[in-house]
Amino acid sequence: MVFNSVKNYYEILEVDTDADITQIKSAYRKLARKYHPDVNKSPEAIEMFKEITNVYETLCNDEERKKYDIVNGIFKKSPKTENSTKAENIKEQAKQTTQSEPKEENNKTEEVKQEPPKQDSPKSEQKTHSKSQKQNSIFKTIKYWSAKFRKSQKEKESKKPQKGENLTTEVVITPDEVMTGSKRIINIRTTKTCPKCFGHKFANGDKCANCGGKGTITETKKITLTIPKGVKDGAKLRLKGEGASGKNGGANGDVYVKIRIETKTQVHFDKLNIYYNVPITPFEAALGEEISIPAFDGTIKLKLPKNTCSGQKFRIAKQGLKKNGKVGDLIITVSIEFSHNLSDDEIKLYEQLKNLSSDNVRKNFGYGS
Numbered sequence: 001m002v003f004n005s006v007k008n009y010y011e012i013l014e015v016d017t018d019a020d021i022t023q024i025k026s027a028y029r030k031l032a033r034k035y036h037p038d039v040n041k042s043p044e045a046i047e048m049f050k051e052i053t054n055v056y057e058t059l060c061n062d063e064e065r066k067k068y069d070i071v072n073g074i075f076k077k078s079p080k081t082e083n084s085t086k087a088e089n090i091k092e093q094a095k096q097t098t099q100s101e102p103k104e105e106n107n108k109t110e111e112v113k114q115e116p117p118k119q120d121s122p123k124s125e126q127k128t129h130s131k132s133q134k135q136n137s138i139f140k141t142i143k144y145w146s147a148k149f150r151k152s153q154k155e156k157e158s159k160k161p162q163k164g165e166n167l168t169t170e171v172v173i174t175p176d177e178v179m180t181g182s183k184r185i186i187n188i189r190t191t192k193t194c195p196k197c198f199g200h201k202f203a204n205g206d207k208c209a210n211c212g213g214k215g216t217i218t219e220t221k222k223i224t225l226t227i228p229k230g231v232k233d234g235a236k237l238r239l240k241g242e243g244a245s246g247k248n249g250g251a252n253g254d255v256y257v258k259i260r261i262e263t264k265t266q267v268h269f270d271k272l273n274i275y276y277n278v279p280i281t282p283f284e285a286a287l288g289e290e291i292s293i294p295a296f297d298g299t300i301k302l303k304l305p306k307n308t309c310s311g312q313k314f315r316i317a318k319q320g321l322k323k324n325g326k327v328g329d330l331i332i333t334v335s336i337e338f339s340h341n342l343s344d345d346e347i348k349l350y351e352q353l354k355n356l357s358s359d360n361v362r363k364n365f366g367y368g369s
Contacts, residue, residue: 028055168255169256175262179230180229181228188220199216223242225237225257230272231259233259233261242254274321281338285309291304300319314334
């Protein structure tokens with residue numbers, strides 16, 4: 001079956017113009033089964049299926065069907081209206097009055113003729129009514145075609161290729177991932193055109209059971225995200241074509257992933273510099289020991305000077321992030337920390353230090369200092 005633009009909707013569904021909704025539904029189901037792309041693999045099957053569905057959606061809607069019938073000159077016979085019957089009765093009464101003659105009276109009393117009150121003739125009444133109907137019909141026709149034009153423009157817009165919706169999500173990464181880069185598997189909820197009804201929302205005359213009449217379905221898919229080295233907090237990574245499906249052949253949308261770096265950590269970043277908080281023991285601070293610092297590319301040795309203070313900073317050049325040929329620094333801040341589980345011998349040694357020490361660390365401390 002090849003559809004021809006000359007054929008009207010009733011010819012396409014192969015039903016009479018006075019077919020009821022049950023007959024229309026039955027005819028649609030028959031053709032839908034024949035031309036559904038899952039069954040019919042011919043190249044033109046999809047277009048045929050779309051046209052059949054469009055015809056069905058028009059004829060199964062009373063208002064749309066009435067408009068279609070008016071535009072295409074499809075009228076059904078209807079009984080005479082009450083106004084036309086009334087006009088005919090008035091016409092018949094006028095005819096009978098004209099034909100009847102008054103009887104002559106035998107008395108000699110002069111007969112006074114009284115003229116009946118003037119009334120609009122049935123023809124004048126019909127003419128006025130007809131003119132009113134014609135004006136009303138013209139108004140309705142203009143209103144209908146205006147709505148038809150707007151609907152046509154809207155349908156044209158809806159048939160244009162449309163890019164799918166862009167989606168956004170957020171991923172929290174560790175400082176290690178900033179330094180070395182990594183790969184993450186993320187889950188994205190997206191939509192695509194229903195494969196059963198092809199977005200038309202109907203299948204075999206009823207709402208598509210696969211999508212519930214929405215024309216689209218929602219699915220969760222796993223995507224591999226590559227996190228580059230040196231990525232900054234707040235940066236957005238774009239995954240092209242991984243968003244919602246496009247419509248009418250349009251491209252898929254994209255996925256934008258916002259990067260957040262953990263804040264509850266001893267490491268933070270500022271441009272290409274890395275800031276690292278490192279705890280040290282009291283004797284390492286006092287004696288000036290060499291300490292090993294676990295770094296991202298191995299281990300870094302740092303020689304502390306004697307009498308190192310808590311909060312003191314040390315800069316190690318060229319040990320920061322690398323980008324575009326530039327390398328930042330590693331800035332280490334030390335903090336002296338004491339054990340919370342001292343042995344008896346350690347406590348005795350602290351008592352000896354107390355007795356030996358004459359330094360007052362709070363000598364410059366005060367409200368005025």
